Each structure stands twice: as C-alpha cells, then as structure tokens.
Amino acid sequence: MLKIHNLDVSYGPIRALKGISFEVKEGEIVTLIGANGAGKSTTLRTISNLIKPQNGSITFLNKDLLPVPAYDLVKLGIAHVPEGRIIFGPLTVHENLELATWGRKDKIAIREDLNKVYDLFPLLKERKFQLGETLSGGEQQMLALGRGLVARAKLMLLDEPSMGLAPLLVQDIYRVIRQVNAEGTTILLVEQNAHMALEVAHRAYVLETGNIILEGPADEVAKNPKVIKAYLG
C-alpha cells in the first residue's frame, strides 16, 4: 500500500534519515520503534509532505506522493495524527472534528462519521461544545484519533499516541487502534512505548539514528535480544 524507498532527509547539515526503505501492506499495523531522535517522526512528517526529502521515493497505492501538496493527502486517504496531538485549542471539540471533514460535500455521510466517532468515544460526546484546550491529555488524544477517523482514511499515520498518558488510558487508546484496524484501516504507528506497539503490530521496524537496523514480524522483533535490551528492558 505504502512503499518507501531509499528515503533521505536532512535538517541542514544533519542527516535525520539515511536512506531508509520500508513497506506497509494493506490491512496491517506496522510500527516504527526507536529512541528519541531516531527519525521516527521525521519519517511520518516526510510521508505527509511537511518536509521535503533530499532523495528517495514515497508511493501510496502506486501513486508518487512527493509532488502532492500536503493538504491533498487526506483526499488520497492518508490521515496523520500528529505527535503531541495538536488539538485546535480555541475551537470546540465538535469544530475540531468538523474541520477534519474539510473539502467534503456529502453532509449526511459527514454526520454519520461524526456520530461514529462520538459512539467510539462517548467522553467526546459529553464534551462536544467544550473548547479543545480544556480537555485532558487523554481526551485530547481521543479527539486527535477522532479527527483521523472522520477523515475516512485508508492509511492512518499515528505519531506516539501513548505520549504522556496514564497506563490505563494507553490501554484504551490501543483498544481503539485495534478496532479501527479490524474495520479495515491500515495503520503506521510510531512509538517509543515499544511494549504496547509490538503487542498490537503485525510487523515492526526498528529505527536507530536514521537507519533501519531490524525488521520483521512484531513478535519476532520483540524476542530479539538487542530490542529487549534497548527498548523492553
């Protein structure tokens, strides 16, 4: 579904990604794990076309993504749930969700999609008219996921959905991620919480300072002594 070949990204003189290649197949949950500064978020931001790569190619459903402007990716079916959630603070929960349907004209389907999110996260329904900035971290993460869902994506890019959340909430979020995947959305998950990520994912790639050093089915990666030592402890 998503193919990345030889991707090279630099911030000025610093090379963040040193020619990585990987693939996400339809229906999978693929996780990219790695420490701080390994280049995980950079990878997602490059796929979303927020950063221009120096080299390499990104194809989605056999279409070259590099010339597509960032705001058209949603139309192609890629939703990015950013690191740190980035909820629109001065807007209400409902407005946040509505904005994720930007450019769509089918009002009835939009209402259905919004209701689906509210069914999935009853807490958000309660807080429908509350401002985004008044939500707790967990609620904000739900809202961020909700925005991704409303976009009706074929592929969801999740950037650290567990960041800064209590363990119980992390379980909740991951339950939803599994459910979304079971309903047919492919997921590319970036995580520092390797435990959780390897538990839900089908396949995993381990990223270290811009290189992929390990790849394979998630349970095999989880058994790799290097990974256990570095990430699972």
Add this chain to the structure above:
Amino acid sequence: MTKKQISSSVNKKMLAYDKLPNWKKYAFISAITLFFLALYISFFGIQAFFQQLVNGIQLGSIYALIALGYTMIYGIIRLINFAHGDLFMFGAYISCFLGNYLMAHNFRYPFIVVLIFSMVVTALLGMAIEKIAYKPLRFKPRLAALITALGVSLFLENFFALSPQNVPFPLNKIVFGPKYILFPALIAEKTYNIGGIAINNIKILIVIITIILMIALQYIVKKTMIGKAMRAVAFNKDACLMMGINIDKVISITFGIGISLAAASGTLYALTYGQLQSPYLGIWPGLKAFIAAVLGGIGNIPGAMLGSYVMGVSETFATSINSNFGYGIAFVILIVVLVFKPAGLLGKFTKEKV
C-alpha cells in the same frame, strides 16, 4: 541589589495595576472617562456633547472596518499589513470612478452597487498582493514580511499618485493622479434635527452598514467552515495541513474578507467627505485604525471594534476642543492603555511557550 532583584522590583511596580481586582480597574477607568466627559459638558454644554458623540460614532465606524481587517490578518498570519490603509484608498477611488459612471448613466441604486463592486475589486487586488508579496515569505522570519508590507504600502501610494501624463500607455489608464477629485453624491444628503443635534442620513447609513458588516464577519468567523478553518490556521498551520485544510486558500480568503472591509470603509469615508484628497489619503486612517486594533488587543475582533469606537469618539471630542488635538489624542490613548494593559483592552496576554 543584584540585577535580577532590580528587574523584579520594576516588574512589581508594573504589575501593581494588574493586581487590582477587576471591578476596581473598571471603576478607575470609568471614573477617568466620566471626569473628562463631565469637564467637556460643563464647558461646551450637553448639546455639543451629543453632537460630537454622534460624529465620533461615525468616525469610529470607519476606523472599525479598517481595524477589523488589520486584526483578522494579524490573527491568522501574525503579519501587520501596513498596506491596509492604501487598500482603503484604492477602494475609495474605485467607488469614485464607478460612482461617476453610474451617476452619468442615471443608475437607480448607485450606492449599493458601488459599495459591493469596490469591495470585490479591492479584495482581488489584496489577494493578488498576498500571493505576490507575502506568500513567498510565509515561513521566513516575520520581520521580512513586515518590511515587505511597508514596501507594498509605499508602492501603492506612490504608484497611484503618478500623473497619467507622465506614464506610458497601459499604465496611464490605471493611475489615479496626485490631484484631489470630487466624490459623486451617490446619496442625496438629508439632515435631520433631533433635539438640536444634526444627524444626516449618511451618518445613519454608515453606522448601519458597519453594523451589518460586523455581524456578517462574526457569523463567518464563528459559524462557517471557512471561519473555523481561519481560527485553526491561526492556531497551528501544520496540523491544518495534516487534516487536509488548504491553508493557502484559507489565508487568501481571510485577506479577501479583511481587505473588502477596508474598501467598504474607504467608500463610506469618501461619501462622508465628498472628496478624495490624493492617493496618500489612506495613510492616516490606516494608522489610526491600526492603533485602534492594538488598543483593543490585536488579533481580537470585538477588541478592534471597541478600540475603534474609543478612538473615533475621543478623536472627535479632542478635535472639537482644538483642531490640532485630533492626531495626537490617538497616540496619547494608545500609550496610556498600553502602559496599564500591554495586551490591549480585550487582548489576552499569552506567554510564549518555550
């Protein structure tokens, strides 16, 4: 005393006013205002007071429409569009030319056609300026765009002030020339005398149009999809891109709306004074509206309205005492308010997160 202690003691003094409970602040400000108003009434009488109040509201409406554009554009891309006053001028000239044409052809409702036409044409010019001059600088340091805005402002003034005889063919049809021209009387002026206060239909019309445009703007920003997108873009551009919002389009529309308000203001201004002095006429209204926007808290739409009316009313009062006071009072009010409320009357003081 170390440096740190000195700076903290200065901060304490600065914050003394901030620490007052809200009602005391308002009482303080109201007391000062009432004192000056009472002084004015005792010198000039109650009738003069109401007359100036009416004139002030009219002037405030003209400032408010410009200030709203300033504040909208600042709110969304943190750019002070110094060319705003010149687009106000452009709007006034466009409505003058179209007005003359329509009057010559005995058109039935010239004013409303002129107003809408001038808003649309000026908005298009503004959007073009945004595309050419500001968009390439969007992710560059903010100062670059600010200087560019000053450049655009000077360019517009001086370009349109060229005399048609001095420029080659296609341009001589566009430039306005430096001389003053009369503005057509699109609406026959009628003066009503209400309890000794002269109110004419143009004043009433200006206030009504301003209120309609303000309500329309509030509706757009609060209720429509594009308004929600504007607020979202103001908050975080990357997140908007990730959600598929075309931020270029949103910013362009914001410019269009803000600048069409300036054009409406220019038309109303020209209608009030019946003449256009020169293509430099936008400088002062533009500056004062900018001050009004800062006074109300820049980036804040109700603040821009409040600031404009405060400015308009105090300017007319000051001018009625001595015609030289009018220009200075704007800055006096600005300084006084900013000393006590650095974020403006309705602005929230937000600390930058590091």
